[in-house]
Amino acid sequence: MLSLKLKKHWANFKLDLDLEIKPAFTALFGPSGAGKTTTLNLIAGLCRPVKGEILIDDRILYSEKKGINISPQDRGVGYIFQESRLFPHYSVQKNIEFGLTGTPQEKRRFSFSEIVEVAGLAALLTRMPADLSGGEKQRVALARAILASPDYLLMDEPLAALDLTARLSFLKFLQEIYRKFKLPILYVTHDLASVLNFADEVVILQNGKNIGYGRPYAQLDQMIAAPLVSSADIANIIEMKVTSDKSSKGLTEASCGELSLVLPHLDCTIGEKLTLNIPASEIIIGVKKPDGLSATNILPGKITDIHHLGERILVDVAAGPKFTIEIIPATVERLGLQTGKDVFLIFKASSFRRLG
Amino acid sequence: MNDQLQIILLSLKIATLSTLIIIPIGTYLGWLFSRKRFIGKSLLDGLVNIPLVLPPVVTGYLLLILLGPSGFIGRFLKEWFGINLAFTWWAAVIASGVVSFPLLVRSVRVAIDVVDPKLEDAGRMLRASEARVFFKITIPLAANGIIAGSVLAFARALGEFGATIIFAGNILGKTQTIPLAVFTYFNQPDGASKATSLLIVAVVISYLSILLNELMLRRMKNA
Incomplete structure (x- = not known):
């Protein structure tokens, strides 16, 4: 269970979340500017909320009251970014190993060969990130994040740069990852149409507030969802x-x-x-x-x-x-x-x- | 071994050592200036950059006031450790290092500014400690700029004259580097011919340094 009770204010934007997310493949969905990426950054510890608490199960990641702010390194949270953020000076193999090296022996749950096989990366190990396609880059980023054995996986529109077919195949692969490794995923997207078939749950975010949480198709009936899927193919x-x-x-x-x-x-x-x-x-x-x-x-x-x-x-x-x-x-x-x-x-x- | 060869080797030794000493310090400071906010940042920035605009002779004089046998720090070095830096080979290393230091720090700062902090965040999300982020992500990605700055600092150290002659003196075989020797030869009636080989070496090394610096900067931009 991922519990978020957060407040953060900027000059022209207010984020105010109160949410408990079951461990599942959850899509965090909303129009641009709804606060989706900010929410992920707050969970990851890359930026700091003003007030509130973040917990994974009973582990406190942040608590304003108790003065706790765990560093991003120690949160046990994996993050797949929109732009993959592979290290350009390392080969695919070294990029993936980077996730393993920093993880203490007793916390490691996955082996290099296992993840490389599941992600279908064996043939790409010697390549440099610059020589990969968009979909390959994100598969490498995913393998790298999983090898750090996180308790939760955050993903920020990792497929925005891919075409529909590549996007759907990646989502299919992600669904398999979730089922195989029981690694809960919080997946940010503004493209609800493509996650409908894959996500177990959907959180709907608007103007910095969570306004809906539940089964994907049930959430479609929310008025807010309508304009957001209007142009996309289901x-x-x-x-x-x-x-x-x-x-x-x-x-x-x-x-x-x-x-x-x-x-x-x-x-x-x-x-x-x-x-x-x-x-x-x-x-x-x-x-x-x-x-x-x-x-x-x-x-x-x-x-x-x-x-x-x-x-x-x-x-x-x-x-x-x-x-x-x-x-x-x-x-x-x-x-x-x-x-x-x-x-x-x-x-x-x-x-x-x-x-x- | 003739005097000229000895002078060239001594110059290379002093410039190399001073550069090697300032690389870790300069890299750390460049990173600090690029990535961190802290109290006294502008003050420290000014202090590091003063030798860039101060007449080198003045820098040498200030070094003497600080580290000379009766200087603020030098006094204690002498009393407690029996070390006297002024007019030694080490004084030439320190003078070169101080004068070329701002060039290195500036290059490193620019090189680290160019490294995308988002990659560092990606490293943190993979459980990499701050030290690991620094050594495995930031530094390798800034390497071309750091090398460019080091080469520039080395060339500057090799050409150091003003601070060296004041703080280290002009002692043959001990602190007499290429610029000091050229200065000395030109004050002697038959010096011009002796200086020729030194002039050629100075021009060649400086030119190669600038070429290497340019190459590294270009690689940094293309990376």
Whole structure:
């Protein structure tokens, strides 16, 4: 449990937080200037609150009343910055080892080889940071931070510089890290759309105040969230297994339980696992089984929820895995969509993007 | 060994030693000026930089007042440790060091200003102690600038005249460095020919130092 009771004032900004965050993959979300980065810096000890307390479980990191201010080194908090901040004079290997060297033997929970393998960095160890792509840099920064064996991992929009596909694959990887190592993550972003599928909890921050905390999709219904996801695509991440390879026809077939999809030909082998993304705006919803379409993937499903995001509507449909479909309000009325209704989802094979 | 060669070697020895002594002190002070705020910072800054603008002869005189046999500090050095610095080889090292010190401190300060403090914070978040941040992040990233400053300080030390002649004297084989020898030769009727080899060495070393300084500064900018 990460408890924050903080106040900090500047000439034109006031941060006032009162929050208890469960150990999970938590997204800290808000518009620019809401105080997200400041919150991380306060937890990390890189800047100092005026009043209040910061605790991880019952360990006090800062307490104004008790006069405690633990130094950043001793807080047991890892920090992945927006600009990765790899040391430019060290190779990837030395960068990663830097996290290990400063950690006393009895506090070390991870080994170099283990983390390098999970992060898929074995081939990059001799490279210098300047020769890495944005996504690779952040993987190195993450490996480096984990090797310092922190109790909590703070991340400040680490994917801002990446394109959507790279961003989603990194988030997927992060989710695995969280599940594998049980390392709680506080992940700052202003792009709620891309974390929806990965985060366990979302904290919503506005004008320096926490105004919401809970399950990601539940938080979407908050008015504040609407303009913030307005321009972004909501992703649907599904994991499938390749069942047949019809490269002669330029197609690949993949399945996930009952669900079976025909995809454009992918370079993969039968039995291989695929992680795919299809944007919510590229799925068509129908109330009758359509006929005579060029699209080959038509799935029956049931509406489980309808979220309103200002002018946008998100419909959750259980069709094997859960899909989120974006439609305009008029469609809801025209088709009489409501929770529990049976519908059909239509996908164009070319709308799927492979993440891993 | 002829006089000229002896003079050149002595000069190199004095300039090298004085530079080696001021590198750690100058690096620490440059870092302090770049990264820290403390009471008396401007006062200390002024003190360090005075030799840059003070006539070197005056600096030498002040050194004599401080460290000479009857000076404020020199008196105690003599009484307690039996050390007399003035007019020794060590006096030449101290005079060169004091005069070239501000050049080093300024270069280091600029070099450390250029190092992104965010990288130091990244180090702290990886449990690196302040000392480790300093030695493993700040210093390596400022290295080119520190080397550039050291080379400049070395060249300045090699050319030191005013403070040396007052505080260390002009003693052949002991404190007579290249500039002092050139000065001496020009006061002798047949001196000009003796001075030639010294002039060439002085010009070559100074020129190489400036080249190296430029190279390091360029590398610092490109890093």
